[in-house]
Amino acid sequence: MEERYSNMMNIPTTSEGSRKAVYYYVKPTIENCKVTFADGSVYWEKVLYKDKRLWFSSEKDNLYLDEACTKLSNVTRKEKIEQCKKAGLI
Structure with a gap:
């Protein structure tokens, strides 16, 4: 199979489409997300x-205490937002 290059950053594409090549190029650079709430508390989202549909997302309501997302927090994202609203920060 002959390799051709897309216009974006010389990423090799295959007959399966350039979206797959871009996804596998970007995937190693994506890390867990740091979340800072209005009250100053810091958590992480996993x-x-x-890979089947070539996209990525974060877990819906789970917050973690460490960057590796191994220690689950005792509060969810939704609860933390409600706490900030009740405190008048949002």
């Missing part, structure tokens, strides 16, 4: 990779 990034999930969906």
